[in-house]
Amino acid sequence: MSSKARVLIVEDEIKIAQLLSDFLQADGYATDMLHDGAQVIEHVKSEAPDFILLDVMLPxxxxxxxxxEIRQFSEVPILMLTARVDEIDRLMGLGFGADDYVCKPFSAREVVARVHAILKRVKQVPKVQDESVLDYKNVxxxxxxxxxxxxxQKVELTPVEFNLLRTLMSRPGQVFSRAVLMDNSYKDARIVSNRTIDSHMKNLRGKINAHQENDIIHTIYGVGYKLE
Incomplete structure (x- = not known):
């Protein structure tokens, strides 16, 4: 790597944390380790890591x-470490904001490969046109x-909802696939499922339609969404 991305490892099993740190450092990353969940938010806010490995079960x-909580103020990529298979759907489908997950026991080399792939993808996310103010009909x-x-009327949107709407409003009438919406709505290029995009879009439509009669967001089944 030409410059060291800093990876925060949050894992209460010290041997696992050290193993991950050793492999990441061998691949050119700088690392920090925390073993207590209570220390994480302050660290992320003050140190701004480039990537977080985050264990599900922490003290x-x-x-x-x-x-x-991190997703309320940061879009840093997060790879979850979990030993609980029943948590996977919750991680990827219900809006916790994880980019990806690996299940224990895992290969340290696989984790490093996942980190590298996600960070590489972050740099390749296409951008929508750069207008600071967009207007379409009543929005x-x-x-x-x-x-x-x-x-x-002011409508409170989450960052993902805001970016979804911004993408649609950048080109009214154009159909955007879920993949494009994902790339333009998650600036850190996290990996999410189609159902997650659909859930965010449902919430977005509900918020907009609460203040007007006509639904301007249309589903193109099997393809994606458009504004019309």
Whole structure:
């Protein structure tokens, strides 16, 4: 690697954390380790790591709660480490914001490969056109102010909902596939399922339609979505 990306390893099993650290450092990454969930948020805010390996089961604060909290202020890529198969659907489908997961026991080499692949993909995410204010019918979107107005009423959107709407409003009438919507809505290029995009879109439509009668977001079955 030409420059060292810093990876935060949050794992309460010290031997596993050290093993991951050794393999990551051998591949050119810088690493930090934490073993207590209560220390994570402050560290992420102050140190701004480039990537987080986050165990689900942690003392004092679990990984799922931490992932969701981190997503309130950061889009840093997060790879979850889990020994619980029943957590996988929750991780990937219910909005915790993880980019990917690996199940224990895992190969340290596989984890390093996942980190490298996700960071590489982050750099390749295509961007939509750069207008700070977009208007379409009764909807106005101001990126600089993170403000959405529908029929003159302020509508509270999550970052993902805001980016979904921004992509659609950048080219009204054009059909966007779920893959393109994913790339333009998650700036860190996390991996999510189609059902996750559909869930976010359902919530977005509900918020917009609460302030106007006509549904401007249309589903093109088997393809994606468009604004019309």
């Amino acid at each position: 004092n604060k679990d990984g799922l709660s931490l992932c969701k 106005s979107l101001d990126e600089n102010k993170f403000l959405c107005l529908v029929s003159g």
